[in-house]
Amino acid sequence: MSQLVTGAGAVASVGEGVDEVFRALCAGISGLGELRGFDQERYRTRHAYEIDDRPAPGADLPGRATDWLLRAVGEAVAQAGLGEDLSEVPVLVGTGLRELRSAELAWRDGAPFDIGRLHFGTALRTRFGAVRTHTFSGACSASLYALALAADLLTTGVEDTVVVAGVDTVTESMYGLLDRVNSEPPDRVRPFDRDRRGVLMGDGAAAVVLRREEPGAGTGALGRVRAVSMNCDARHVTAPDPQGIARAVHEAQWRAGVKPGDIDLVLLHGTGTQLNDAAEAAAIAEVFGTEVSGPLMTAIKCMTGHTSGGSGLLSLIVALESLASGRVPPTLGLAEPLPEAEAFRFVREEAREGGDLRVAQIDAFGFGGVNAVAIVERADR
Secondary structure, three states: OOEEEEEEEEEEOOEEOHHHHHHHHHOOOOOOEEOOOOOHHHOOOOEEEOOOOOOOOOOOOOOHHHHHHHHHHHHHHHHOOOOOOOOOOOEEEEEOOOOHHHHHHHHHHOOOOOHHHOOOHHHHHHHHOOOOEEEEEOHHHHHHHHHHHHHHHHHOOOOOEEEEEEEEOOOHHHHHHHHHHOOOOOOOOOOOEOOOOOOOEEOEEEEEEEEEOOOOOOOOOOEEEEEEEEEEOOOOOOOOOHHHHHHHHHHHHHHHOOOHHHOOEEEOOOOOOHHHHHHHHHHHHHHHHHHOOOOEEEOOHHHHOEOHHHHHHHHHHHHHHHHHHOOEOOEOOOOOEOHHHOOOEEOEOOOEOOOOOOEEEEEEEEOOOEEEEEEEEOOOO
16 A cells, blocks of 8 residues: 655755755755864864754754754645644654764763753654654664654554654764775765765755555645565675665565566665665666666765765655656766666766656665665656
8 A cells, every 4th residue: 555745844955945955956066065063183084964054163053953853844744734733643753873963062062962852752742742753763774764664554554644754963973983984085975986985974854744545535745655665684784785685675666566667766875885885786786687777866965965864765755856847866976887887877967857757766775784665656646
């Protein structure tokens, strides 16, 4: 059974609101900038995809991730006509690090921070009266995991409406970790390029309202979620497993009742790292086989950075906008695709305008082999 997406919200380094974010991505506008949140001199890497809402460079504030989450949820529920009262609607939030940046500031600078706000439920209750809130801290596929759980709640008839969201902010601990892992400091994210250097993190939040589709009812929706698959291959702590990814893609397509040839667009995970891009490309090539040059493919982290737990849901919203408009944002910086992706039909440098796009696939893969894949379709099908 499909579920309808009736509202969406987004906040990212490239803009505020779904319309602004999508226009910026299609225009090839990047949120990349010099690191503002903490001392550049401590790191080799000096850039990130940050939301520029601090009072000054280095003057960080607690609670920023929570603020973006509330804004994204507010936009989504307003579009869906739910108003500000979510007391009867469950809210599922996927995140990689929750409000860890606020905890860092409390420890380092003594900034006031209530540990009860680490999981977002307190803020959602205060703003929207939400009673049933669940925060899932599940690496980079967290928001699509939350989407899968929401779809199960609707399919089984337990709920009629669910709000799904994802959010993360750049933290100093994760930034420092990645700075040590990358063999040479990346100056930008270049998904699937032979000369990619690694990932840079980005700030962002995304939210959708999911409703069970009733037979014979008009949609008035942004699109449909046909299926979401998820698995944990647990092959390695950080190195992705192509076979685990391939199984997740196979299952999503099987659950959605589609074949590789039915997919018009793929929003790739595309982190710009050596291991992830090669593994994802190998898995996609295996699953799609002779159809691999059929769908358009793009990876928006080249402009948003890796927004961690919220990245899958942000890509899903972009996919729905692309299906509705026929416009597909480009993969910036892709000069020469890596060998495993040479047959891919990438959208490069400029947005692809026009065309009949009906079905899209969205990839999201996290540490520990936590894989998730969603299949969505245009609402007028």
